Amino acid sequence: MAGTRLDITRIEAARRAIDPTFLDTPLYRCEALEPVLGCAVSVKLETANPVRSFKGRGTELVASQLAGGAAVCASAGNLGQALAWSGRGRGLDVTVVASRFAPAAKLDRIRALGATLELVDGDFDMARERTVAIARDRGIRLVEDSLDIETCEGAATIGLELVDAAQPFDTVLIALGGGALATGVGHVLKTRAPGVEVVCVQPLGAPAMTRSWRERRVVTTDSTDTIADGVAGRLPIQEVLDDLLLVADDAVLVREESIIAGMRLLLEHAGLVVEPSAALGIAAILEDRDRFAGRHVVTIVCGSNVDVDAYHRWVGTATRR
Structure with missing residues:
Protein backbone atom coordinates (compact mmCIF):
# COMPACT_ATOMS: atom_id res chain seq x y z
CA MET A 1 0.00 0.00 0.00
CA ALA A 2 1.48 3.33 -1.06
CA GLY A 3 2.09 6.00 1.52
CA THR A 4 2.89 4.05 4.69
CA ARG A 5 6.37 3.28 6.02
CA LEU A 6 5.68 -0.44 5.64
CA ASP A 7 6.60 -2.59 2.66
CA ILE A 8 4.76 -5.78 1.71
CA THR A 9 7.89 -7.38 0.26
CA ARG A 10 9.78 -6.88 3.51
CA ILE A 11 6.81 -8.23 5.45
CA GLU A 12 6.78 -11.40 3.36
CA ALA A 13 10.54 -11.76 3.88
CA ALA A 14 10.07 -11.31 7.64
CA ARG A 15 8.57 -14.78 7.85
CA ARG A 16 12.03 -16.20 7.19
CA ALA A 17 13.67 -14.22 10.01
CA ILE A 18 11.05 -14.89 12.70
CA ASP A 19 11.35 -18.03 14.80
CA PRO A 20 8.57 -20.39 13.63
CA THR A 21 7.30 -20.64 17.21
CA PHE A 22 5.65 -17.24 16.70
CA LEU A 23 4.20 -17.95 13.24
CA ASP A 24 1.04 -19.58 11.91
CA THR A 25 -0.87 -19.06 15.14
CA PRO A 26 -4.35 -20.57 15.52
CA LEU A 27 -7.24 -18.90 13.71
CA TYR A 28 -10.60 -20.50 14.34
CA ARG A 29 -14.30 -19.85 14.42
CA CYS A 30 -15.52 -19.65 18.03
CA GLU A 31 -19.16 -20.60 17.69
CA ALA A 32 -19.77 -20.58 21.43
CA LEU A 33 -19.33 -16.79 21.47
CA GLU A 34 -21.73 -16.12 18.65
CA PRO A 35 -25.11 -16.38 20.45
CA VAL A 36 -23.85 -13.89 23.02
CA LEU A 37 -22.36 -11.42 20.56
CA GLY A 38 -24.80 -11.71 17.67
CA CYS A 39 -22.23 -12.16 14.94
CA ALA A 40 -19.82 -14.77 13.61
CA VAL A 41 -16.55 -14.51 15.55
CA SER A 42 -13.14 -15.93 14.71
CA VAL A 43 -10.22 -15.73 17.11
CA LYS A 44 -6.62 -15.15 16.00
CA LEU A 45 -4.71 -16.46 19.00
CA GLU A 46 -1.37 -14.74 19.60
CA THR A 47 -0.75 -16.13 23.08
CA ALA A 48 0.44 -19.69 22.40
CA ASN A 49 4.15 -18.90 22.32
CA PRO A 50 7.03 -18.49 24.82
CA VAL A 51 6.22 -14.82 25.58
CA ARG A 52 2.43 -15.16 25.39
CA SER A 53 1.94 -12.18 23.08
CA PHE A 54 2.38 -11.11 19.46
CA LYS A 55 5.42 -8.96 20.31
CA GLU A 144 11.08 1.85 20.09
CA ASP A 145 7.88 -0.09 19.70
CA SER A 146 5.74 1.11 16.79
CA LEU A 147 8.32 3.69 15.69
CA ASP A 148 10.85 1.02 14.69
CA ILE A 149 9.55 -0.42 11.46
CA GLU A 150 10.59 -3.95 12.43
CA THR A 151 8.03 -3.99 15.23
CA CYS A 152 5.30 -3.03 12.77
CA GLU A 153 6.37 -5.37 9.98
CA GLY A 154 6.82 -8.25 12.40
CA ALA A 155 3.25 -7.74 13.60
CA ALA A 156 2.17 -7.43 9.97
CA THR A 157 2.92 -11.11 9.41
CA ILE A 158 -0.31 -11.72 11.35
CA GLY A 159 -2.06 -9.96 8.50
CA LEU A 160 -0.48 -12.30 5.95
CA GLU A 161 -1.83 -15.27 7.89
CA LEU A 162 -5.29 -13.70 8.00
CA VAL A 163 -5.49 -13.12 4.26
CA ASP A 164 -4.25 -16.66 3.65
CA ALA A 165 -7.13 -18.06 5.68
CA ALA A 166 -9.64 -20.14 3.76
CA GLN A 167 -12.74 -18.58 5.30
CA PRO A 168 -13.55 -14.96 4.33
CA PHE A 169 -14.34 -12.35 6.98
CA ASP A 170 -15.73 -8.82 7.02
CA THR A 171 -14.00 -6.99 9.88
CA VAL A 172 -10.83 -7.28 11.95
CA LEU A 173 -10.80 -5.80 15.45
CA ILE A 174 -7.33 -4.76 16.60
CA ALA A 175 -6.17 -3.52 20.00
CA LEU A 176 -4.68 -0.05 19.63
CA GLY A 177 -1.83 1.16 21.81
CA GLY A 178 1.36 2.45 20.25
CA GLY A 179 0.11 1.29 16.87
CA ALA A 180 2.51 -1.45 15.70
CA LEU A 181 -0.17 -4.14 15.57
CA ALA A 182 -2.80 -1.94 13.98
CA THR A 183 -0.55 -0.40 11.34
CA GLY A 184 1.11 -3.72 10.53
CA VAL A 185 -2.02 -5.81 10.14
CA GLY A 186 -3.89 -2.88 8.60
CA HIS A 187 -1.22 -2.38 5.94
CA VAL A 188 -1.43 -6.00 4.82
CA LEU A 189 -5.23 -6.04 4.77
CA LYS A 190 -5.46 -2.83 2.74
CA THR A 191 -2.88 -4.25 0.33
CA ARG A 192 -4.22 -7.79 -0.03
CA ALA A 193 -7.86 -7.63 1.17
CA PRO A 194 -9.03 -4.03 0.81
CA GLY A 195 -12.68 -4.94 1.34
CA VAL A 196 -12.04 -5.98 4.94
CA GLU A 197 -12.86 -3.31 7.51
CA VAL A 198 -10.02 -2.49 9.93
CA VAL A 199 -11.34 -1.32 13.30
CA CYS A 200 -8.97 -0.26 16.07
CA VAL A 201 -10.09 -0.46 19.69
CA GLN A 202 -8.75 1.45 22.67
CA PRO A 203 -9.92 2.02 26.27
CA LEU A 204 -11.74 5.22 27.17
CA GLY A 205 -9.17 5.61 29.91
CA ALA A 206 -6.25 5.68 27.45
CA PRO A 207 -7.62 7.42 24.35
CA ALA A 208 -4.63 9.33 22.96
CA MET A 209 -4.10 7.43 19.70
CA THR A 210 -7.81 7.17 18.96
CA ARG A 211 -8.28 10.89 19.52
CA SER A 212 -5.27 11.51 17.31
CA TRP A 213 -6.73 9.34 14.55
CA ARG A 214 -10.06 11.14 14.77
CA GLU A 215 -8.54 14.62 14.71
CA ARG A 216 -5.80 13.69 12.21
CA ARG A 217 -3.12 15.20 14.44
CA VAL A 218 -1.17 14.06 17.48
CA VAL A 219 -3.27 14.47 20.62
CA THR A 220 -1.59 13.74 23.96
CA THR A 221 -3.09 13.14 27.38
CA ASP A 222 -1.72 13.94 30.83
CA SER A 223 -2.55 10.54 32.31
CA THR A 224 -4.20 7.18 31.68
CA ASP A 225 -6.72 5.24 33.74
CA THR A 226 -7.33 1.72 32.51
CA ILE A 227 -6.67 -1.88 33.46
CA ALA A 228 -5.45 -2.44 29.88
CA ASP A 229 -1.85 -1.55 30.70
CA GLY A 230 -0.55 -2.90 27.40
CA VAL A 231 -2.21 -0.08 25.43
CA ALA A 232 -1.97 2.72 28.00
CA GLY A 233 0.15 5.30 26.18
CA ARG A 234 -0.15 9.08 26.47
CA LEU A 235 2.13 10.31 23.70
CA PRO A 236 1.36 9.07 20.17
CA ILE A 237 4.17 9.04 17.62
CA GLN A 238 3.57 11.17 14.52
CA GLU A 239 5.03 8.67 12.04
CA VAL A 240 2.85 5.88 13.43
CA LEU A 241 -0.24 8.07 13.31
CA ASP A 242 0.50 8.91 9.67
CA ASP A 243 0.48 5.18 8.87
CA LEU A 244 -2.63 4.53 10.93
CA LEU A 245 -4.57 7.24 9.10
CA LEU A 246 -3.99 5.33 5.86
CA VAL A 247 -4.92 1.83 7.02
CA ALA A 248 -7.61 2.13 9.72
CA ASP A 249 -11.28 2.47 8.79
CA ASP A 250 -12.35 3.32 12.32
CA ALA A 251 -11.05 3.73 15.87
CA VAL A 252 -13.41 3.25 18.80
CA LEU A 253 -13.18 3.64 22.57
CA VAL A 254 -14.64 1.14 25.04
CA ARG A 255 -15.48 1.26 28.73
CA GLU A 256 -13.64 -0.65 31.46
CA GLU A 257 -16.72 -2.71 32.32
CA SER A 258 -16.92 -3.87 28.70
CA ILE A 259 -13.25 -4.92 28.76
CA ILE A 260 -13.87 -6.98 31.90
CA ALA A 261 -16.99 -8.50 30.37
CA GLY A 262 -14.95 -9.40 27.29
CA MET A 263 -12.36 -11.15 29.44
CA ARG A 264 -15.08 -13.14 31.15
CA LEU A 265 -16.67 -14.15 27.83
CA LEU A 266 -13.33 -15.33 26.44
CA LEU A 267 -12.84 -17.42 29.56
CA GLU A 268 -16.34 -18.88 29.72
CA HIS A 269 -16.96 -19.46 26.01
CA ALA A 270 -13.47 -19.90 24.55
CA GLY A 271 -11.48 -21.21 27.51
CA LEU A 272 -8.99 -18.36 27.16
CA VAL A 273 -7.32 -16.46 29.98
CA VAL A 274 -6.36 -13.12 28.46
CA GLU A 275 -4.99 -9.80 29.58
CA PRO A 276 -7.31 -6.78 29.29
CA SER A 277 -5.80 -5.52 26.01
CA ALA A 278 -6.66 -8.83 24.35
CA ALA A 279 -10.35 -8.42 25.20
CA LEU A 280 -10.75 -5.04 23.52
CA GLY A 281 -12.21 -6.54 20.34
CA ILE A 282 -14.91 -8.41 22.24
CA ALA A 283 -15.60 -5.23 24.24
CA ALA A 284 -16.19 -3.33 21.00
CA ILE A 285 -18.78 -5.86 19.86
CA LEU A 286 -20.53 -5.76 23.25
CA GLU A 287 -20.87 -1.99 23.04
CA ASP A 288 -22.22 -1.92 19.48
CA ARG A 289 -23.90 -5.24 18.67
CA ASP A 290 -26.03 -3.71 15.91
CA ARG A 291 -22.97 -2.59 13.99
CA PHE A 292 -21.53 -6.10 13.80
CA ALA A 293 -24.77 -8.09 13.56
CA GLY A 294 -24.68 -10.65 10.76
CA ARG A 295 -21.01 -10.06 10.01
CA HIS A 296 -17.99 -12.32 10.33
CA VAL A 297 -15.57 -10.61 12.69
CA VAL A 298 -11.98 -11.57 13.53
CA THR A 299 -10.58 -10.43 16.86
CA ILE A 300 -6.85 -10.64 17.50
CA VAL A 301 -6.23 -12.01 20.99
CA CYS A 302 -2.90 -10.28 21.42
CA GLY A 303 -1.64 -11.27 24.89
CA SER A 304 -2.22 -13.34 28.01
CA ASN A 305 0.35 -11.97 30.44
CA VAL A 306 -1.95 -11.11 33.30
CA ASP A 307 -1.51 -10.81 37.04
CA VAL A 308 -3.41 -13.80 38.42
CA ASP A 309 -4.77 -12.01 41.50
CA ALA A 310 -5.94 -9.04 39.46
CA TYR A 311 -7.49 -11.36 36.87
CA HIS A 312 -9.56 -13.19 39.48
CA ARG A 313 -10.60 -9.86 40.95
CA TRP A 314 -11.75 -8.50 37.60
CA VAL A 315 -13.43 -11.59 36.24
CA GLY A 316 -14.97 -12.47 39.58
CA THR A 317 -16.74 -9.11 39.77
CA ALA A 318 -17.67 -8.79 36.10
CA THR A 319 -21.34 -8.36 35.33
CA ARG A 320 -22.85 -11.16 33.28
CA ARG A 321 -24.43 -10.00 30.03
Whole structure:
Protein backbone atom coordinates (compact mmCIF):
# COMPACT_ATOMS: atom_id res chain seq x y z
CA MET A 1 0.00 0.00 0.00
CA ALA A 2 1.48 3.33 -1.06
CA GLY A 3 2.09 6.00 1.52
CA THR A 4 2.89 4.05 4.69
CA ARG A 5 6.37 3.28 6.02
CA LEU A 6 5.68 -0.44 5.64
CA ASP A 7 6.60 -2.59 2.66
CA ILE A 8 4.76 -5.78 1.71
CA THR A 9 7.89 -7.38 0.26
CA ARG A 10 9.78 -6.88 3.51
CA ILE A 11 6.81 -8.23 5.45
CA GLU A 12 6.78 -11.40 3.36
CA ALA A 13 10.54 -11.76 3.88
CA ALA A 14 10.07 -11.31 7.64
CA ARG A 15 8.57 -14.78 7.85
CA ARG A 16 12.03 -16.20 7.19
CA ALA A 17 13.67 -14.22 10.01
CA ILE A 18 11.05 -14.89 12.70
CA ASP A 19 11.35 -18.03 14.80
CA PRO A 20 8.57 -20.39 13.63
CA THR A 21 7.30 -20.64 17.21
CA PHE A 22 5.65 -17.24 16.70
CA LEU A 23 4.20 -17.95 13.24
CA ASP A 24 1.04 -19.58 11.91
CA THR A 25 -0.87 -19.06 15.14
CA PRO A 26 -4.35 -20.57 15.52
CA LEU A 27 -7.24 -18.90 13.71
CA TYR A 28 -10.60 -20.50 14.34
CA ARG A 29 -14.30 -19.85 14.42
CA CYS A 30 -15.52 -19.65 18.03
CA GLU A 31 -19.16 -20.60 17.69
CA ALA A 32 -19.77 -20.58 21.43
CA LEU A 33 -19.33 -16.79 21.47
CA GLU A 34 -21.73 -16.12 18.65
CA PRO A 35 -25.11 -16.38 20.45
CA VAL A 36 -23.85 -13.89 23.02
CA LEU A 37 -22.36 -11.42 20.56
CA GLY A 38 -24.80 -11.71 17.67
CA CYS A 39 -22.23 -12.16 14.94
CA ALA A 40 -19.82 -14.77 13.61
CA VAL A 41 -16.55 -14.51 15.55
CA SER A 42 -13.14 -15.93 14.71
CA VAL A 43 -10.22 -15.73 17.11
CA LYS A 44 -6.62 -15.15 16.00
CA LEU A 45 -4.71 -16.46 19.00
CA GLU A 46 -1.37 -14.74 19.60
CA THR A 47 -0.75 -16.13 23.08
CA ALA A 48 0.44 -19.69 22.40
CA ASN A 49 4.15 -18.90 22.32
CA PRO A 50 7.03 -18.49 24.82
CA VAL A 51 6.22 -14.82 25.58
CA ARG A 52 2.43 -15.16 25.39
CA SER A 53 1.94 -12.18 23.08
CA PHE A 54 2.38 -11.11 19.46
CA LYS A 55 5.42 -8.96 20.31
CA GLY A 56 7.90 -11.72 19.55
CA ARG A 57 7.24 -11.33 15.84
CA GLY A 58 8.72 -7.84 15.90
CA THR A 59 11.57 -8.46 18.32
CA GLU A 60 12.71 -11.40 16.22
CA LEU A 61 13.27 -9.00 13.33
CA VAL A 62 15.09 -6.52 15.57
CA ALA A 63 17.31 -9.15 17.16
CA SER A 64 18.17 -10.76 13.83
CA GLN A 65 19.91 -7.50 12.86
CA LEU A 66 21.91 -7.15 16.10
CA ALA A 67 24.48 -9.91 16.13
CA GLY A 68 26.21 -9.85 19.51
CA GLY A 69 25.19 -6.30 20.35
CA ALA A 70 23.10 -4.62 23.01
CA ALA A 71 19.66 -3.07 23.04
CA VAL A 72 17.33 -1.22 25.36
CA CYS A 73 13.57 -0.79 25.22
CA ALA A 74 10.72 0.65 27.23
CA SER A 75 7.92 -1.78 27.88
CA ALA A 76 4.58 -2.15 29.59
CA GLY A 77 5.69 -5.77 29.96
CA ASN A 78 5.12 -7.69 26.75
CA LEU A 79 7.71 -6.06 24.49
CA GLY A 80 10.31 -6.43 27.22
CA GLN A 81 9.65 -10.15 27.52
CA ALA A 82 9.79 -10.58 23.77
CA LEU A 83 13.03 -8.66 23.33
CA ALA A 84 14.57 -10.55 26.23
CA TRP A 85 13.56 -13.88 24.65
CA SER A 86 14.79 -12.94 21.16
CA GLY A 87 17.99 -11.46 22.53
CA ARG A 88 18.81 -14.40 24.78
CA GLY A 89 18.98 -16.78 21.84
CA ARG A 90 21.34 -14.45 19.97
CA GLY A 91 23.68 -13.44 22.78
CA LEU A 92 22.37 -9.88 23.04
CA ASP A 93 22.66 -7.72 26.14
CA VAL A 94 19.08 -6.55 26.69
CA THR A 95 17.96 -3.82 29.09
CA VAL A 96 14.25 -3.19 29.69
CA VAL A 97 12.86 -0.10 31.38
CA ALA A 98 9.36 -0.44 32.80
CA SER A 99 7.02 1.18 35.25
CA ARG A 100 7.31 0.03 38.83
CA PHE A 101 3.51 -0.31 38.69
CA ALA A 102 3.46 -2.76 35.76
CA PRO A 103 2.00 -6.21 36.51
CA ALA A 104 4.44 -8.16 38.66
CA ALA A 105 4.05 -11.27 36.49
CA LYS A 106 5.36 -9.39 33.47
CA LEU A 107 8.31 -7.92 35.38
CA ASP A 108 9.24 -11.28 36.88
CA ARG A 109 9.22 -12.90 33.46
CA ILE A 110 11.48 -10.20 31.99
CA ARG A 111 14.03 -10.95 34.72
CA ALA A 112 13.67 -14.70 34.23
CA LEU A 113 14.50 -14.33 30.55
CA GLY A 114 17.84 -12.77 31.43
CA ALA A 115 17.28 -9.09 30.70
CA THR A 116 18.44 -6.28 32.96
CA LEU A 117 15.29 -4.62 34.31
CA GLU A 118 15.21 -0.98 35.39
CA LEU A 119 12.05 0.42 36.98
CA VAL A 120 10.80 4.02 36.98
CA ASP A 121 8.32 5.66 39.31
CA GLY A 122 5.97 6.59 36.50
CA ASP A 123 4.16 5.25 33.46
CA PHE A 124 5.24 3.79 30.14
CA ASP A 125 6.01 7.16 28.58
CA MET A 126 8.35 8.02 31.46
CA ALA A 127 10.06 4.67 30.87
CA ARG A 128 10.41 5.57 27.21
CA GLU A 129 12.16 8.83 28.12
CA ARG A 130 14.61 6.91 30.30
CA THR A 131 15.51 4.50 27.48
CA VAL A 132 16.56 7.42 25.30
CA ALA A 133 19.12 8.45 27.92
CA ILE A 134 20.40 4.89 28.36
CA ALA A 135 20.82 4.36 24.62
CA ARG A 136 22.66 7.67 24.28
CA ASP A 137 24.94 7.12 27.26
CA ARG A 138 25.84 3.51 26.41
CA GLY A 139 25.79 3.85 22.62
CA ILE A 140 23.42 0.92 22.15
CA ARG A 141 20.37 0.21 20.02
CA LEU A 142 17.18 1.88 21.21
CA VAL A 143 14.20 -0.29 20.30
CA GLU A 144 11.08 1.85 20.09
CA ASP A 145 7.88 -0.09 19.70
CA SER A 146 5.74 1.11 16.79
CA LEU A 147 8.32 3.69 15.69
CA ASP A 148 10.85 1.02 14.69
CA ILE A 149 9.55 -0.42 11.46
CA GLU A 150 10.59 -3.95 12.43
CA THR A 151 8.03 -3.99 15.23
CA CYS A 152 5.30 -3.03 12.77
CA GLU A 153 6.37 -5.37 9.98
CA GLY A 154 6.82 -8.25 12.40
CA ALA A 155 3.25 -7.74 13.60
CA ALA A 156 2.17 -7.43 9.97
CA THR A 157 2.92 -11.11 9.41
CA ILE A 158 -0.31 -11.72 11.35
CA GLY A 159 -2.06 -9.96 8.50
CA LEU A 160 -0.48 -12.30 5.95
CA GLU A 161 -1.83 -15.27 7.89
CA LEU A 162 -5.29 -13.70 8.00
CA VAL A 163 -5.49 -13.12 4.26
CA ASP A 164 -4.25 -16.66 3.65
CA ALA A 165 -7.13 -18.06 5.68
CA ALA A 166 -9.64 -20.14 3.76
CA GLN A 167 -12.74 -18.58 5.30
CA PRO A 168 -13.55 -14.96 4.33
CA PHE A 169 -14.34 -12.35 6.98
CA ASP A 170 -15.73 -8.82 7.02
CA THR A 171 -14.00 -6.99 9.88
CA VAL A 172 -10.83 -7.28 11.95
CA LEU A 173 -10.80 -5.80 15.45
CA ILE A 174 -7.33 -4.76 16.60
CA ALA A 175 -6.17 -3.52 20.00
CA LEU A 176 -4.68 -0.05 19.63
CA GLY A 177 -1.83 1.16 21.81
CA GLY A 178 1.36 2.45 20.25
CA GLY A 179 0.11 1.29 16.87
CA ALA A 180 2.51 -1.45 15.70
CA LEU A 181 -0.17 -4.14 15.57
CA ALA A 182 -2.80 -1.94 13.98
CA THR A 183 -0.55 -0.40 11.34
CA GLY A 184 1.11 -3.72 10.53
CA VAL A 185 -2.02 -5.81 10.14
CA GLY A 186 -3.89 -2.88 8.60
CA HIS A 187 -1.22 -2.38 5.94
CA VAL A 188 -1.43 -6.00 4.82
CA LEU A 189 -5.23 -6.04 4.77
CA LYS A 190 -5.46 -2.83 2.74
CA THR A 191 -2.88 -4.25 0.33
CA ARG A 192 -4.22 -7.79 -0.03
CA ALA A 193 -7.86 -7.63 1.17
CA PRO A 194 -9.03 -4.03 0.81
CA GLY A 195 -12.68 -4.94 1.34
CA VAL A 196 -12.04 -5.98 4.94
CA GLU A 197 -12.86 -3.31 7.51
CA VAL A 198 -10.02 -2.49 9.93
CA VAL A 199 -11.34 -1.32 13.30
CA CYS A 200 -8.97 -0.26 16.07
CA VAL A 201 -10.09 -0.46 19.69
CA GLN A 202 -8.75 1.45 22.67
CA PRO A 203 -9.92 2.02 26.27
CA LEU A 204 -11.74 5.22 27.17
CA GLY A 205 -9.17 5.61 29.91
CA ALA A 206 -6.25 5.68 27.45
CA PRO A 207 -7.62 7.42 24.35
CA ALA A 208 -4.63 9.33 22.96
CA MET A 209 -4.10 7.43 19.70
CA THR A 210 -7.81 7.17 18.96
CA ARG A 211 -8.28 10.89 19.52
CA SER A 212 -5.27 11.51 17.31
CA TRP A 213 -6.73 9.34 14.55
CA ARG A 214 -10.06 11.14 14.77
CA GLU A 215 -8.54 14.62 14.71
CA ARG A 216 -5.80 13.69 12.21
CA ARG A 217 -3.12 15.20 14.44
CA VAL A 218 -1.17 14.06 17.48
CA VAL A 219 -3.27 14.47 20.62
CA THR A 220 -1.59 13.74 23.96
CA THR A 221 -3.09 13.14 27.38
CA ASP A 222 -1.72 13.94 30.83
CA SER A 223 -2.55 10.54 32.31
CA THR A 224 -4.20 7.18 31.68
CA ASP A 225 -6.72 5.24 33.74
CA THR A 226 -7.33 1.72 32.51
CA ILE A 227 -6.67 -1.88 33.46
CA ALA A 228 -5.45 -2.44 29.88
CA ASP A 229 -1.85 -1.55 30.70
CA GLY A 230 -0.55 -2.90 27.40
CA VAL A 231 -2.21 -0.08 25.43
CA ALA A 232 -1.97 2.72 28.00
CA GLY A 233 0.15 5.30 26.18
CA ARG A 234 -0.15 9.08 26.47
CA LEU A 235 2.13 10.31 23.70
CA PRO A 236 1.36 9.07 20.17
CA ILE A 237 4.17 9.04 17.62
CA GLN A 238 3.57 11.17 14.52
CA GLU A 239 5.03 8.67 12.04
CA VAL A 240 2.85 5.88 13.43
CA LEU A 241 -0.24 8.07 13.31
CA ASP A 242 0.50 8.91 9.67
CA ASP A 243 0.48 5.18 8.87
CA LEU A 244 -2.63 4.53 10.93
CA LEU A 245 -4.57 7.24 9.10
CA LEU A 246 -3.99 5.33 5.86
CA VAL A 247 -4.92 1.83 7.02
CA ALA A 248 -7.61 2.13 9.72
CA ASP A 249 -11.28 2.47 8.79
CA ASP A 250 -12.35 3.32 12.32
CA ALA A 251 -11.05 3.73 15.87
CA VAL A 252 -13.41 3.25 18.80
CA LEU A 253 -13.18 3.64 22.57
CA VAL A 254 -14.64 1.14 25.04
CA ARG A 255 -15.48 1.26 28.73
CA GLU A 256 -13.64 -0.65 31.46
CA GLU A 257 -16.72 -2.71 32.32
CA SER A 258 -16.92 -3.87 28.70
CA ILE A 259 -13.25 -4.92 28.76
CA ILE A 260 -13.87 -6.98 31.90
CA ALA A 261 -16.99 -8.50 30.37
CA GLY A 262 -14.95 -9.40 27.29
CA MET A 263 -12.36 -11.15 29.44
CA ARG A 264 -15.08 -13.14 31.15
CA LEU A 265 -16.67 -14.15 27.83
CA LEU A 266 -13.33 -15.33 26.44
CA LEU A 267 -12.84 -17.42 29.56
CA GLU A 268 -16.34 -18.88 29.72
CA HIS A 269 -16.96 -19.46 26.01
CA ALA A 270 -13.47 -19.90 24.55
CA GLY A 271 -11.48 -21.21 27.51
CA LEU A 272 -8.99 -18.36 27.16
CA VAL A 273 -7.32 -16.46 29.98
CA VAL A 274 -6.36 -13.12 28.46
CA GLU A 275 -4.99 -9.80 29.58
CA PRO A 276 -7.31 -6.78 29.29
CA SER A 277 -5.80 -5.52 26.01
CA ALA A 278 -6.66 -8.83 24.35
CA ALA A 279 -10.35 -8.42 25.20
CA LEU A 280 -10.75 -5.04 23.52
CA GLY A 281 -12.21 -6.54 20.34
CA ILE A 282 -14.91 -8.41 22.24
CA ALA A 283 -15.60 -5.23 24.24
CA ALA A 284 -16.19 -3.33 21.00
CA ILE A 285 -18.78 -5.86 19.86
CA LEU A 286 -20.53 -5.76 23.25
CA GLU A 287 -20.87 -1.99 23.04
CA ASP A 288 -22.22 -1.92 19.48
CA ARG A 289 -23.90 -5.24 18.67
CA ASP A 290 -26.03 -3.71 15.91
CA ARG A 291 -22.97 -2.59 13.99
CA PHE A 292 -21.53 -6.10 13.80
CA ALA A 293 -24.77 -8.09 13.56
CA GLY A 294 -24.68 -10.65 10.76
CA ARG A 295 -21.01 -10.06 10.01
CA HIS A 296 -17.99 -12.32 10.33
CA VAL A 297 -15.57 -10.61 12.69
CA VAL A 298 -11.98 -11.57 13.53
CA THR A 299 -10.58 -10.43 16.86
CA ILE A 300 -6.85 -10.64 17.50
CA VAL A 301 -6.23 -12.01 20.99
CA CYS A 302 -2.90 -10.28 21.42
CA GLY A 303 -1.64 -11.27 24.89
CA SER A 304 -2.22 -13.34 28.01
CA ASN A 305 0.35 -11.97 30.44
CA VAL A 306 -1.95 -11.11 33.30
CA ASP A 307 -1.51 -10.81 37.04
CA VAL A 308 -3.41 -13.80 38.42
CA ASP A 309 -4.77 -12.01 41.50
CA ALA A 310 -5.94 -9.04 39.46
CA TYR A 311 -7.49 -11.36 36.87
CA HIS A 312 -9.56 -13.19 39.48
CA ARG A 313 -10.60 -9.86 40.95
CA TRP A 314 -11.75 -8.50 37.60
CA VAL A 315 -13.43 -11.59 36.24
CA GLY A 316 -14.97 -12.47 39.58
CA THR A 317 -16.74 -9.11 39.77
CA ALA A 318 -17.67 -8.79 36.10
CA THR A 319 -21.34 -8.36 35.33
CA ARG A 320 -22.85 -11.16 33.28
CA ARG A 321 -24.43 -10.00 30.03
